[in-house]
Amino acid sequence: MTKIILRGCNGKMGQVITELLVNDEQAQIVAGIDLNGIAKNGYPVFKSFSHCNVDADVIIDFSSPKGLEDMIFYGQNKNVPIVLCTTGLSEEDIAMVSEGSKKVGILRSANMSLGINTLLKLVQAATKVLVAADFDIEILEKHHNQKVDAPSGTALLLADAINEVLNKEYTYQYDRSKELAPRGKKEIGISAVRGGTIVGEHEVIFAGTDEVIEFKHTAYSKAVFAKGAIQAAKFLAGKGPGLYQMSDVIE
Numbered sequence: 001m002t003k004i005i006l007r008g009c010n011g012k013m014g015q016v017i018t019e020l021l022v023n024d025e026q027a028q029i030v031a032g033i034d035l036n037g038i039a040k041n042g043y044p045v046f047k048s049f050s051h052c053n054v055d056a057d058v059i060i061d062f063s064s065p066k067g068l069e070d071m072i073f074y075g076q077n078k079n080v081p082i083v084l085c086t087t088g089l090s091e092e093d094i095a096m097v098s099e100g101s102k103k104v105g106i107l108r109s110a111n112m113s114l115g116i117n118t119l120l121k122l123v124q125a126a127t128k129v130l131v132a133a134d135f136d137i138e139i140l141e142k143h144h145n146q147k148v149d150a151p152s153g154t155a156l157l158l159a160d161a162i163n164e165v166l167n168k169e170y171t172y173q174y175d176r177s178k179e180l181a182p183r184g185k186k187e188i189g190i191s192a193v194r195g196g197t198i199v200g201e202h203e204v205i206f207a208g209t210d211e212v213i214e215f216k217h218t219a220y221s222k223a224v225f226a227k228g229a230i231q232a233a234k235f236l237a238g239k240g241p242g243l244y245q246m247s248d249v250i251e
């Protein structure tokens with residue numbers, strides 16, 4: 001049985017994971033960490049890791065970048081690897097994750113769904129062909145009105161995957177409305193829409209002369225992310241230090 005500490009347990013994703021694990025025979029939540037500290041799901045909830053005294057195999061984090069350092073410190077000290085699903089991380093946060101992973105296993109992914117992780121490979125293959133034929137690349141993402149970070153972590157993940165194929169030569173253009181200059185050649189445009197209860201939509205648009213190819217992923221429920229996170233937690237439990245990705249879990 002994989003014993004999980006769920007950080008952000010009282011949030012939207014925390015609740016979906018909690019419900020999914022009720023009937024899971026291979027994994028269970030042994031404690032939650034949440035700023036509001038309210039226990040409502042049959043497991044203890046602590047306001048921070050400094051109060052958490054349970055025996056666990058893995059941490060799943062869907063919360064906020066605040067307190068990231070404390071979580072990594074806890075993981076290193078207790079030898080508990082971390083599935084880091086939270087987005088909106090700064091450059092400094094990402095460097096901290098990279099450094100931290102030298103002492104504890106950390107799997108970081110801005111999107112745990114099978115669909116987006118398949119899309120990453122498809123857009124890389126498309127980029128190789130289409131950029132050589134002078135196509136421009138734009139990414140459009142849409143999310144619910146409660147989302148605090150923009151652009152989404154997934155939009156950045158897609159852009160990074162594309163840019164990897166392009167030897168990291170492209171820059172990201174986030175706000176075209178302030179631009180007077182025309183579109184740059186080596187740039188990836190990234191645009192965000194926020195409204196209602198949209199779970200998560202990502203479009204990668206390859207626009208060439210007289211033809212356009214669009215790749216689109218739509219999440220219809222948060223369960224697609226929760227299932228991926230649980231799968232990742234089962235994979236990561238017992239693993240040693242290192243920086244892992246979803247591609248290590250779903251080939």
Ligand SMILES: NC(=O)C1=CN([C@@H]2O[C@H](COP(=O)(O)OP(=O)(O)OC[C@H]3O[C@@H](n4cnc5c(N)ncnc54)[C@H](O)[C@@H]3O)[C@@H](O)[C@H]2O)C=CC1
Binds near residue numbers: 008010034064067
């Ligand atoms: N990687 C993925 O597949 C996905 C990632 N996310 C990301 O997960 C995060 C959470 O998303 P939601 O559940 O929608 O947000 P939410 O706002 O509904 O829930 C966040 C929860 O974390 C708690 N929290 C915030 N800061 C905390 C801290 N420093 N320590 C302990 N608890 C803290 C809040 O009290 C709240 O209960 C966001 O960054 C979001 O972008 C969301 C969906 C999928």
Ligand SMILES: O=C(O)C1=N[C@H](C(=O)O)C[C@H](O)C1
Binds near residue numbers: 143147199200
């Ligand atoms: O906050 C969300 O809801 C989501 N966040 C992730 C992101 O920033 O990409 C993943 C998913 O799209 C839902």
